[in-house]
Amino acid sequence: MGKARNFTKNLTRRFINFFSGDFIITRGLDRHIWFAVYIFVLFSILITWSLTVESALVKVRKNEKTIEALNIAKDQRAIELLSIDRRSTLEELLRKNHSTLKAPETPATILEEK
Numbered sequence: 001m002g003k004a005r006n007f008t009k010n011l012t013r014r015f016i017n018f019f020s021g022d023f024i025i026t027r028g029l030d031r032h033i034w035f036a037v038y039i040f041v042l043f044s045i046l047i048t049w050s051l052t053v054e055s056a057l058v059k060v061r062k063n064e065k066t067i068e069a070l071n072i073a074k075d076q077r078a079i080e081l082l083s084i085d086r087r088s089t090l091e092e093l094l095r096k097n098h099s100t101l102k103a104p105e106t107p108a109t110i111l112e113e114k
Contacts, residue, residue, distance in 0.1 A: 017023050024030050084090065087103070094101055 014023075017026070024033075084093070091103075
């Protein structure tokens with residue numbers, strides 16, 4: 001029973017010494033504190049940089065999806081405009097809109113360049 005009690009007392013004392021900072025002073029680790037701060041700052045910069053790059057990549061993916069959707073819409077509009085190019089379709093649209101515009105009776109004349 002004495003060994004178990006001594007073990008828990010020793011463990012409790014070490015635990016308290018570790019978290020109170022006595023561990024650093026008794027081992028002489030206080031002269032390396034600037035190195036620990038340096039490592040902490042480096043890891044902080046690394047984590048911040050990773051998060052910044054990740055957020056930029058998320059924006060790029062979102063913009064790529066938007067561009068793809070806009071390209072699809074542009075292609076659909078181009079197909080619609082090509083289908084309107086037929087004379088019968090144009091005449092039908094003119095009739096629907098009650099337009100007085102009609103097809104020319106004489107063909108277009110070609111002007112010669114000088």
